[in-house]
Amino acid sequence: MTRHDKAFVRDAIVPERAPPVTESGVWKWMRENLFSSWFNAIVTALSIYVIYSVVTGFAPWFTNSVWQAGSLSQCREILDGARGACFAVITERWNQLMFGFYPRALYWRPTLTAALFLVAIAPILFTGLPRRMLWFSAVYPFLAYFLLWGGSIWIPVTAAAGFVFAALAFVILRRLLPLVAPVGAVLVALIWWLTLAAPVAEDLSWIAPVELQFVRSDRFGGFLLSLVLGLTAISISLPMGILLALGRQSDLLIVRMSCIVFIEFIRGVPLITLLFTASLLLNYFLPPGTSFDLILRVIIMVTFFAAAYIAEVVRGGLASLPRGQYEAADALGLTYWQAQRKIIMPQALKVSIPGIVNTFIGLFKDTTLVVFIGLLDPVGLSNSIRSDTAWTGIYWELFVFIGAFFFVFCFGISRYSMYLERKLTRGHN
């Protein structure tokens, strides 16, 4: 026990007290974020007024909305003069907006394709899932084609076989003539597709006729069409864009020049002119008498378009790598492709993720442009729905619905890209 010569010395710690009301919790937050100065207080009041007027302006339209009616005039009868949306058009035309003019009895096929798509895309998006699922992702494109278009199962199977043969040829040739292995693999695949695939598929479907009812491309429409166009173009344009970016950085003069011309040409013209080229001009460039599916042509053009943009994004990523990375790869004795695969691309692609995702989002939104060449995407369908006398004069309900669909997809993709960026951040550059 020590003796104190002072009047008072505290010998116990004062218990913690809660901070004042204005310095904690919601009050502190509001004071700092909403009313930090008189000017901020005015701005907050104005903002609240804006939000209030927007909400009260639009709320009745949504709360009074009619979901079950046969026509716009019926809707108006139900509303009886009140302001309200007539979302009955969505419920009545739901199938059309989703599938276009796809045969009604076969709706299970696109639905199943969409469900399987989620399974196929999951291991690509989330690395935590078992790697074995990637095999399904590899098979999925052929399965999706078979389910959506139908016809004989042997057509996608023989198409897939081309890739298998190419892989086999590559493995075998690598032992014998390592340098010509890639060329040999490509040649094998090309020969298979151009000469043997079609007759083999025919014979096989004669021996074992497994087939679904064939659906013509012009029956595709609505969001089904948007998704088919968007997803196909996205998945093909990424590898193509990477190759173009590498070609543009290449030391080989002719390869570099052709890549530059291709990229700059595609980026310099509006997508709509490329789509018109696909629908009007392609017949000029093909041998007389040939013609192929309009949707396929559109997919090719949209893919080219996206690939050129992705090439520029990836080029930015490549340029951001320090030279030391390339030199280190050379010093280790890696070949060009080994260096790209193990050192350059993992870093360059990580840097370019935001740009690539933005390109994908833009591409998906641009699928609406196919309305100009007569394909019935959601925007095109909204016109054709309006031309029905029952729904003449219905605008905003369709716009809100279509807009919400695109918003959900594009917003979702951009959130995923943020997640990916966070996950790949290493704490240093």
Next chain:
Amino acid sequence: MSPPSPGPPQERFRLSMLIYDQRYRSLTIQIVFMMLLMGFAAWLVDNVITNLRAQGQDFSYRFLWQRAGYDINQTLVAYDSNMTHARAMFVGLLNTLLVAVLGCVLATVAGVIVGVLRLSTNWLVSQIMAVYVEIFRNIPTLLWIIIFYTLVTIDAPAPRDFAGDVPLAAAWFGGAVVITNRGVYIPEPLFANSLGSVSLGLFDVSLDFAALVVVIIASLYANKKLLDRASARQATTGIRPVTWWKSMLILFLPVILALLALGFHTENAELAGFNFQGGVHLRSSLVALWFGLGIYTSAFVAEIVRAGILAVSKGQTEAAASLGMRPTLTMRLVVLPQALRVIVPPLISQYLNLTKNTSLGLAVGYMDLRSTLGGITINQTGRALEGMLLMMLIYLLISLTISSLMNVYNSRIKLKER
């Protein structure tokens, strides 16, 4: 002096070296690639020739000098249906450029405001701006154009609603801006003592506007001289002379005098009969395309501006403050130059996108390049191949011009490192 040492042993060239020797391999690859490419190009050209011959057509641009025979509803320069297809193409090109410039201005103004407000310390404001950005950039621009078109055609009042004792609709800003379902009317600038106009071959130039531009450029130049002299004075004596009132005088007085001398006044649109007369008539298609593209792009511009400002590290502002700079000076001399370096390149590529997207005017019937040359002219003459190629070439030229300007700018502002 020792004899020069012999070089590396000379290998004789073998055919296998074309594949196995690094030096020759790239040559081999290029030659093979070149042959494939040329083969492909030859195949395409051959197909085109065969197809054209089968249809009894040739490849020629003579149709450009034939009579167009169709009307264009929005013309910035003199045009009537008796003029040539080339003239129609030119009118369309001007319309494309008009909406592109208007859209870029709107996108920049709205985008900068939203981008700056997005960084506001006021939580509510920054959230509202975040909602603005997400809504406008995640919905296709085509849909926005159609939405704005519906707003100014279906949902806007008819001209007759403005008439009567109790009008159903009223003009904005004291009668200056009239929004009707037949278009938007804004005041028309007029000159009482007009200098007339002079023809430059392709189009006429109003001498009034030319005179104004000359006056403005001259006063900007004089102001720059004044500021330069003030800076020189500051460098020698350490005291900066007061210039703000001189600047104001130099910048504004000549323009005001010129406007007075020309007798400048504006004329509002007035309801006459069933429609509005006078004023400048902006067609619904132009307004819809302008706002659809401008507002859509402004969301992207906002994100670019925000990223640019955030890219300037806080240390820069603090360093400027510790040097004793005032906030305005810090902004002008330290933050903005660094932020602009990040902002301008993506901004220009947004301008490029906007310019290319003007071709979506098709959705609202805007008579741009695509609709004149790439639409009616092709349909009338049947020259789809020539017309499309020419149109692509023009768009390509516009894009390449803008992007080469951007490259010049980039190389000028690039950080000068070792």
